[in-house]
Amino acid sequence: MxxxxxxxxxxxxxxxxxxxxxxxxxxxxxxxxxxxxxxxxxxxxxxxxxxxxxxxxxxxxxxxxxxxxxxxxxxxxxxxxxxxxxxxxxxxxxxxxxNALPVAEYTLAMILLANKAVPALAREYRARRADLELTRRDPGFGNHRRTVGLVGASLIGRRVLELLSPFDLDVLVSDPYLDPGEALRLGARPVGLRELFAASDVVSLHAPATPETRDLVDAPLLAALRDGATLINTARGSLVDQSALVRELRTGRISAVLDVTEPEITEPGSPLWDLPNVVLTPHLAGSLxxxxxxxxxxxxxxxxxxxxxxxxxxxxxxxxxxxxx
Structure with a gap:
């Protein structure tokens, strides 16, 4: 070593x-x-x-x-x-x-913060420096009866499922290797990838990086995300078509929490550094x-x-x- x-x-x-x-x-x-x-x-x-x-x-x-x-x-x-x-x-x-344990903890934290709209509201609060009158806003955020979709029932994905169990969330999972009965026992409803993206408020990626999963999350899947949804990636950057992700994020329609990208360290000129709807962290979810x-x-x-x-x-x-x- x-x-x-x-x-x-x-x-x-x-x-x-x-x-x-x-x-x-x-x-x-x-x-x-x-x-x-x-x-x-x-x-x-x-x-x-x-x-x-x-x-x-x-x-x-x-x-x-x-x-x-x-x-x-x-x-x-x-x-x-x-x-x-x-x-x-x-x-x-x-x-x-x-190593799955801290990654799952990071993921749980980011799911709860994303559903609560913490990154966006913190930015707005800092910019306005005034009462945001949150109680008068449409109920488009919060952690009650929101839908979370997990892509991959890996060691990390399964640990995330365990950590999500105390919360009043509807959980979906998509994994071609997962038996539907086992998915239900883990506390999630098994669905196809397209349905998961279309139905979830937060999508979190936990699939391995293999030739088959490269660019698994492509432009059509990103377009299927509902307005205001958040994509979380703590797996590998290769799972996501980076160009398609940047195009979708530039619209402001969705948000992303990216602990991994491709390349591993995002190029200095990448829009991901500056887009207000992106939380970019330096591959810190794993053990440190x-x-x-x-x-x-x-x-x-x-x-x-x-x-x-x-x-x-x-x-x-x-x-x-x-x-x-």
Whole structure:
């Protein structure tokens, strides 16, 4: 992983738990080519990985004959775990379930704020510096009996469904892999994508970035959004046709909360920086700050389970990678 990451991932307690069952390398590996890296890999039974890990391809695995577990202290393993790892029967675990928690919390907050029209009203209040006479306005905002649509019943999508359950909201979900009965058990009504966009006051995206989902949210779907609706994207920017989104936002008809865009950092000249109906955040919904310790704890738990001869709690299924984040 990145050399600065261990101190942010592993609390003193987590480090002590790890040291109780493992001989821990004093410094993280950031490459697999140096003599130090080769010596560490030669004896390694476990790799605790994080952001910035080099690819674990066949050449790297040849240097690690004893490796039996890759415990990833983050979400997706697609950036560093190759098919060669699974071909050799090495167990892979992920803390995706832990990273889903803050993303879902961010999403919940933004859904409630969007329905309450907080971003727009805060701007108006700052501009007018006077009573907005909100009680006299048409009841076009609020969180009672509003409709929220979730695209994707991923780990994050399911957690959002749990967090939405105490509120008086009507929840829709669209996911081709979700059984209708399970959707109802999760507290949502399963619908097609077009119906979800047309019926929702807020649409939140939780589908994985795959070739099939690129530009999933296109111009016709954006046009189907009702006036005043909000699109929230905490998944990946590639899910949305960026040009179509900008065109729709420029009309002022809808709003957007964008924690991710394509490219990852929006170009300096993009209208998204200045449009008043856009909340643009720097990919902060996932684990940051103190939340990183949860990821470290999750990975350490997997190492401790392996040391005790127990199966992994959160294994990565290679067959599911093509349709997951």
């Amino acid at each position: 990145d050399r600065h990451l261990p101190a942010r991932l592993l609390s003193a307690q987590a480090g002590a738990r790890l040291a109780a069952v493992c001989a821990v390398a004093p410094e993280p590996l950031t490459e697999f080519d140096s003599p130090r890296a080769r010596a560490a890999l030669a004896g390694a039974e476990v790799l605790l990985t994080g952001w910035g890990s080099p690819p674990l391809d066949a050449a790297a695995l040849a240097l690690a004959p004893r490796l039996r577990l890759v415990a990833h202290a983050a979400g997706s393993v697609k950036g560093h775990v190759t098919g060669a790892v699974f071909d050799r029967g090495i167990s892979v675990t992920s803390a995706a379930w832990a 700050g103190t939340e990183l310790f949860r990821l470290g704890d999750a990975a350490v738990d997997e190492v401790l389970r392996a040391a005790a001869g127990l199966p992994p709690a959160h294994p990565v299924d290679p067959a599911a990678l093509a349709s997951s984040a």
